[in-house]
Amino acid sequence: MGEAPVYVIRGHPSPVHALHFYRSNSRLVSADAEGWIVLWDIPIRRPVAVWRAHDSAVLGVADWDDSNIITHGRDNKIYVWQVRPEDEPSLDTRLPATSSSEHHRPPWLLHGLDVNALNFCSFAMCRSENTSDSQILLAVPSSKDPNTIDIYHLPSQTRVHAAVGEHLDFKTGGYIAPP
Structure with a gap:
């Protein structure tokens, strides 16, 4: 039998789809099925930023560095949000589960x-x-073929490779019909 949780964080009105710790585990990003992000x-054990990042479910979250959060939504968008420690006091902290207003001021996009x-x-x-370099590559399902991936470079926002894996003799993803 497991131990009881030390604390339960509540605040999302719908199921949580993604979680990510960052800033040396002092921050947790939670994202839900309605597009809400809570930092x-x-x-x-309190929210320091709350905003609606996407029009539909959030698929994933990550930190680029201690000041930037990446969100990927079912609305076919990836966003990079600037949430520096000095920005936190000016951001909305009303939780979506307790607030009827959807007019939360988002962080800088x-x-x-x-x-x-x-x-x-x-x-x-x-x-x-290179740790002094603030560049990243993002791999996402390809818009051309769901069995392949596209690779994007940030901060340039350019696609550097398209449909990686298209010449493979086997399928790597997508739907596989039962026999």
Whole structure:
């Protein structure tokens, strides 16, 4: 029999689809089926930022660095939000489960990409090996073929590879019909 939780964080009106710890585990990003993002301060167990990032479910979240959060939604968008520690006091903290207003001021939107989200797969991220370099690559399901991937570069927001894996003799994803 497991131990009881130390604390339960509540605040989303719908099922949570993605979680991500960052800033040395002092922050937790939670994302739900309605597109809401809540940035939690773990030591005090309170929200420090709440906004609706997407028009539909969030598939994945990650941090680019201590100041930027990446979200991927079923609305076929990937966004990069600037949430620096000094920005937190000015952001809305009303939880969507307790607030009837959807007019939460979002953090600064740095980047937006139109991507494929039709197969429920979230992005994967690769950071630059040079720690002084703030570049990343994002792999997402291809818009051309759901069995392949597209790779985007940030901050340039350019697609650097399209339909990776299209010449394989086997399928790597997508729907496989039962025998």
